Amino acid sequence: MDLASLETPVPVVDLDIVEANLKRMQDYCDAHGLALRPHIKTHKIPALARRxxxxxxxxxxxxxxGEAEVMADAxxxxxxxxxxxxGEPKAERLAALARRAKMRVSIDNPLALETVARAARHGHEIGVLVEFDSGNGRTGVTSIDGVVELARAIRATExxxxxxxxxxxxxxxxxxILRDLLPRxxxxxLEPPVISGGGTPNAFRTHEMAPVTELRVGTYIYNDRMTVGAGHARWEDCALTLHVTVISRPRPDLAIIDAGSKVFAADIMPGGPGEGHGYFPAYPGAKLHKMSEEHGMVDLSACERKPQLGERLRVVPNHVCPVSNLADRVAFARGEAFQGFTDVAARGRSQ
Amino acid sequence: MDLASLETPVPVVDLDIVEANLKRMQDYCDAHGLALRPHIKTHKIPALARRxxxxxxxxxxxxxxGEAEVMADAxxxxxxxxxxxxGEPKAERLAALARRAKMRVSIDNPLALETVARAARHGHEIGVLVEFDSGNGRTGVTSIDGVVELARAIRATExxxxxxxxxxxxxxxxxxILRDLLPRxxxxxLEPPVISGGGTPNAFRTHEMAPVTELRVGTYIYNDRMTVGAGHARWEDCALTLHVTVISRPRPDLAIIDAGSKVFAADIMPGGPGEGHGYFPAYPGAKLHKMSEEHGMVDLSACERKPQLGERLRVVPNHVCPVSNLADRVAFARGEAFQGFTDVAARGRSQ
Structure with a gap:
């Protein structure tokens, strides 16, 4: 069975590219004495985590x-x-995980510490990292005093x-921040045994930026239009492509493909919605300018050669992580050889 | 079991609101002699289709x-x-469906007609509608001559x-368009037995706009921030809310909730990303201004009273259809009474 016989739309993951991406990051970590702790949010597939x-x-x-439970099951x-x-239900589930895996949890507030402490009362020690914010405006303690205080509270918690x-x-x-925080x-x-840093786009500069000891990266396994845009990867490093079909050619400069936001997700490029939703390697001028749920509208006005009705196309999505999360399964391939389908076992495990 | 004991994040569907929304649309259709053919893309749940x-x-x-297969199975x-x-695989599946259900398919090009014709060769007649474009720039024949030509081709196809x-x-x-097209x-x-029109936002004005005989609407069953924004529904008509928990309060004006784009989808309001990603009925001033995959960043600067760490919140999403498509199951409720979980059986069936 070859890739061209798979029904579309279908996410196809090239395992040769995956392997090269994984090795490149592992080599970087080895060269700089960093422990690599990949984030499975991107692939959500136990076999890839094992690799x-x-x-x-x-x-x-x-x-x-929910993702950790799927991975522990595997x-x-x-x-x-x-x-x-x-919350209490999360504590119960964390306790159950700690019975079968070495568990660590990051926290940024006392209530989250209490949840871990409740879980630990079931008899298995659990490691805790304090998350600090370096300007992202998401989770993370926002002051050095706050980090020190939470670290003290952890030490004081059985x-x-x-x-x-x-x-x-x-x-x-x-x-x-670490320059000020570590002496404190x-x-x-309370010297930190682990300093964990994350983020694919600047991953290969981690050693220049901060004294982290462990690197959490997710997107590097597949890459996408955003990591290419950020200069972290090349198009040929994009392991997941969506294979789609042109189902309508209503106008000379417009192709409709059989996938929209329920396949591509609706993440927009940092430059805004005007940048479109995907890249077509065989038609670099094609622009996925608009999507509805199951339709993708492709502007062909910048293409000399234009795809035909019924033609199969491959598309690199803007942001690959939510694409995995939309798919029950992906097709594995090596080059043009189909290797079988694999369940995205941890997709949708948002609890 | 009450709703407050469900783990978050969780989509909760209030069946009393569903019932009222369904009746309102059915009443409208009955009053205007329109056949109602609801689009299941929004709920993707056979029990709701049966209702x-x-x-x-x-x-x-x-x-x-894939959605039709799930529904036919039910x-x-x-x-x-x-x-x-x-394509051939689609023809085979359509033929299998036609053995157990009365099937119709819309087309806008000869290749799609050929697919239906191939399916029909298995022995069950299949109905075909010609889709015409009225300015949406998606699928649909763009000229009156084109519609007439395709209708002729359908008549000529066994x-x-x-x-x-x-x-x-x-x-x-x-x-x-219909004023010019129907006489032709x-x-x-080739007088059309059915003229099928769709779209929730203007649904209740269908009879004023065009001589359609059948109405396809999806979002009306749940409603969302967009249908409220379009003036089609009120907040109390929104049947699906996401129940989430405040997991961090890093700054006085910032709450982090345990759901991001992998729960809410990333659809932006017509006014642009500045309008945020959801509406909090208990905190109308709260603005879900930014999301990452599993985090929602809520700006509280316009709230007098602010939600606390650990508090449960309810959120109306911008666009409810992709929210269903992200969830393996939803919680059914009537008011505050939990009625059990139901699988979103047709989620992810994009093929």
Whole structure:
């Protein structure tokens, strides 16, 4: 069976490109003495997580408990949840995970610490990282005093272990904060065993920006139009492409493809909606300028050669992580050879 | 079990609001002699499709074969696929559907007609509607001559039946086109048995805009921030809300909720990204100004009273259809009473 016989729309993952992407990041981490703890949010597939470990990764990162449960079911046993967990049901589930995997959780507030502490009362020690914000305006403690205070609270809490610090995304500002923060923690006897940094776009500059010891990256396994746009990858490093079909050619300069926002997601490029929703390697001038749920509108006015009605096209999506999360399964390939379908086992596990 | 004990994030569908929304649209259609053929793209749940039929709908509309297969599996037996199908595998699946349901398909090009014709060769007649474009720039024949030509081709094709016309969304322009088109078709002996129009935002004005005989609407069952924004519904008509938890309060004016673009989808309001991604009925001033995949950043600067860390919030999403498509299941409720979980059986069926 070859790729051209797969029904469209279908996400196709080239395992040769995956392998090269994984090795490149592992080599970078090895060269700079960084532990690699890949974020599975991008692929959500246990077999790919196992491959990351085989190549040298220290463990994995998940954003949600539901993802961690899928990975633990598949035998992954060293998991960081890089997300504050809040509430009794989350504590129960974290406790169940801690019985079968080495668990760490990042927190940025006392209620999240309480959740981890509740989980730890079931008898398995759980590691805690304090997340600090370096300007992203998302989760993360926003002051050095706040980080120190939370680290002290962790030390004072039974059953949990202060494992260090976490930050996303790593930037020059992360380095500045750490320069001030690390002496403060050392003075308290709270030297962080781990300093975890994340973010694919600047991953290969991590060693220049901040003294992190562990790197959490997700998108690097597949890459996408955004990582290419950021100069982190080339088109040939994009492992996941959407294979689609031209189902209508209502005007000479317009092609309609059989995939819209329910396949591509609606993430827009940093430059705004005007930049379109995907890149067509065989038709670089084609612009996926508009999508409805199941239709993609492709402006062909900048194409000399134009795709025909019924033609199959390949598209690199803007942001690959939500594309995985929309698909129940992906097709694995090596070059043009179809290798079978694989379930995106942790898709939709947002709880 | 009450709603407050459900783990977040979770989409909750209030069946009392659903019922009122369904009745309101059915009443409108009955009052104006329109057949209602609801689009299941919004809910993707067979039980809700059956309820639409019980209340008087003529049949259902699906966008993709995969959705139609799920619905046919559940016993729905009168299905319009409002989407051009292209290729041999689609023909095979359409033929299989035609063995167990009355099938219609809309087309806008000869290759899509060929697909239906191939399916019909398996022995079951299939109805065909010609889609015309009234300015949406999506699928649809763009000239009156083109529509007439395609209708003639349908008549000349064995096993398929010319069932009429389709248009999305219905507008005043649709009415103008039909004024010119209908006499042309009549002169050819091709009077359309069905003129199918679609689109929730202007649904209640359909009878003023164009002589359609059948209405395809989807979003009206749940409503969302866009239909409220368009003046079609009130906040209390929004049947699906996302229940989320405040997992971090890094700054006085910022709350982080446990749901981002992998729960809300990233659809932006017609006014642009500045309008945010959801509406908080209990905190009308709160603005979901930014999302990452699993985090929602809520600006509280316009709120006098502000939600606390750990608090549960309810959010009306911008566009509800892709929200359903992200969820494996939704919680059904009546008011505050939890009624059980229901699988979103046709989610992700984009093929």
């Amino acid at each position: 990351q470990l085989e190549l040298g990764a220290r463990g994995i990162t998940c954003q949600k408990l 035998g992954l046993d060293d998991i960081l949840i890089s997300y504050p967990l809040v 059953g949990v272990r202060f494992d260090g610090l976490m930050n996303y995304p790593v930037s020059a500002r992360s380095g500045e 923690l050392k003075a308290e006897g | 639409q039929l019980e209340l008087g709908a003529r049949g259902i509309t699906c966008q993709k074969l 016993g729905l037996d009168d299905i319009l696929i409002s989407y051009p199908l292209v 096993g398929v039946r010319f069932d009429g016309l389709m248009n999305y969304p219905v507008s005043a322009r649709s009415g103008e 078709l009549k002169a050819e002996g």
